[in-house]
Amino acid sequence: MIDFNYYMPTKLLFGPGKVSGIGEITKQYGTRALIVTGKNSTKKTGLLDRVVSYLEKEDIECIIFDKVQSNPLTTTAEEGAIFAKEKGCDVVVALGGGSTIDAAKGIAFMAVNDGSVTDYIFGKAQIGALPIIAVTTTAGTGSEGDCMAVLTNPENNDKKSLKSQFIYPKVSIIDSELMTTLPKHIIAPTGIDVMCHAMEAYVAKNSNPLSEIMALKAIELVSKNLVSVYKNPNDLEAWSNMAFANTLGGMVIDASGVALAHGLEHPVSGLLDVTHGEGLAALLITWMEYTYESSLEKFANIAKAIGEDVGGLSIEDSAKKGIEGIKKLLARLDLTKTLSDLGVKEEHIDWLSSNALKTMTYAVNNNPKVPSLEEIKKLYTDCL
Numbered sequence: 001m002i003d004f005n006y007y008m009p010t011k012l013l014f015g016p017g018k019v020s021g022i023g024e025i026t027k028q029y030g031t032r033a034l035i036v037t038g039k040n041s042t043k044k045t046g047l048l049d050r051v052v053s054y055l056e057k058e059d060i061e062c063i064i065f066d067k068v069q070s071n072p073l074t075t076t077a078e079e080g081a082i083f084a085k086e087k088g089c090d091v092v093v094a095l096g097g098g099s100t101i102d103a104a105k106g107i108a109f110m111a112v113n114d115g116s117v118t119d120y121i122f123g124k125a126q127i128g129a130l131p132i133i134a135v136t137t138t139a140g141t142g143s144e145g146d147c148m149a150v151l152t153n154p155e156n157n158d159k160k161s162l163k164s165q166f167i168y169p170k171v172s173i174i175d176s177e178l179m180t181t182l183p184k185h186i187i188a189p190t191g192i193d194v195m196c197h198a199m200e201a202y203v204a205k206n207s208n209p210l211s212e213i214m215a216l217k218a219i220e221l222v223s224k225n226l227v228s229v230y231k232n233p234n235d236l237e238a239w240s241n242m243a244f245a246n247t248l249g250g251m252v253i254d255a256s257g258v259a260l261a262h263g264l265e266h267p268v269s270g271l272l273d274v275t276h277g278e279g280l281a282a283l284l285i286t287w288m289e290y291t292y293e294s295s296l297e298k299f300a301n302i303a304k305a306i307g308e309d310v311g312g313l314s315i316e317d318s319a320k321k322g323i324e325g326i327k328k329l330l331a332r333l334d335l336t337k338t339l340s341d342l343g344v345k346e347e348h349i350d351w352l353s354s355n356a357l358k359t360m361t362y363a364v365n366n367n368p369k370v371p372s373l374e375e376i377k378k379l380y381t382d383c384l
């Protein structure tokens with residue numbers, strides 16, 4: 001019997017060139033925009049200047065906050081919120097990749113809620129947030145299609161999502177033309193992040209019939225297009241497909257959650273500030289090998305979605321073929337670093353394991369097979 005709930009109140013504007021409409025969109029929500037962006041890339045590509053001119057054309061005042069780092073911090077969200085309040089901003093425009101959109105969500109949220117963002121991450125009652133317009137420049141976190149902001153607390157390295165219905169972007173602009181300037185070292189790991197969102201949400205205990213359809217489509221699109229954009233970043237058609245997969249990936253983790261691969265990765269990038277997608281790539285195969293027997297049919301479907309020939313194979317062998325297929329994909333993307341290569345040492349494993357259970361409880365329990373603390377330690381050790 002089909003039985004599920006689905007809620008995603010963000011208006012999606014999808015297509016090449018769509019960013020040019022940002023002025024008209026934003027003026028529906030405010031007149032003083034805080035533009036949240038990173039330190040470099042949107043300046044280098046000219047996108048920041050373009051967006052400012054589109055907004056000013058509609059008489060929107062622009063105030064720029066350009067202090068977002070990768071793996072954005074709780075303190076950055078709080079600092080940005082104070083700045084937004086001082087400047088009287090009434091709308092937040094996020095311009096960049098997932099880190100930027102997540103930081104912008106944190107800023108929009110803390111501009112309305114008092115105190116420390118960490119308290120809200122751990123469940124304090126929420127009031128609201130400034131309206132958010134998100135423009136994604138990467139095919140990575142899917143943050144344009146969910147109500148989460150992943151923030152790292154620099155005091156204790158906890159990397160955990162602020163989850164709030166108030167931080168769904170009002171409008172997300174997904175303009176694949178903006179992605180063609182991404183460097184290769186960003187394309188591969190962010191693309192694997194999309195793949196992980198889709199695979200984890202697909203096999204998650206909390207999956208539903210709608211998220212499963214979207215997740216399988218995202219898996220197929222990533223497998224067909226990620227290597228293409230990695231090898232040829234000017235391939236607009238492939239970018240369009242990756243952009244679609246990315247947004248689907250955000251929507252499926254919004255609906256069904258991530259699972260154990262993300263549950264293991266967040267402590268790694270929280271502690272060592274590694275690139276999220278590189279951490280995932282180092283954990284991905286071990287996660288699949290640990291999990292597939294608990295969800296054979298779905299792992300077999302993943303094999304089909306990534307184009308593996310499973311004709312005549314048993315369901316178990318099909319599932320295993322999917323794991324081989326993902327291994328090949330990682331190799332083609334030059335994502336072959338182990339956790340040791342990323343700086344993880346044996347002495348980190350106790351902290352990582354207990355932190356996974358502390359900060360990623362939901363993700364760990366959402367996996368089809370739920371590991372004990374000792375099993376988590378072994379999984380990390382296997383990935384060194």
Ligand SMILES: [Fe+2]
Nearest residue numbers: 141193262276
């Ligand atoms: Fe992710």
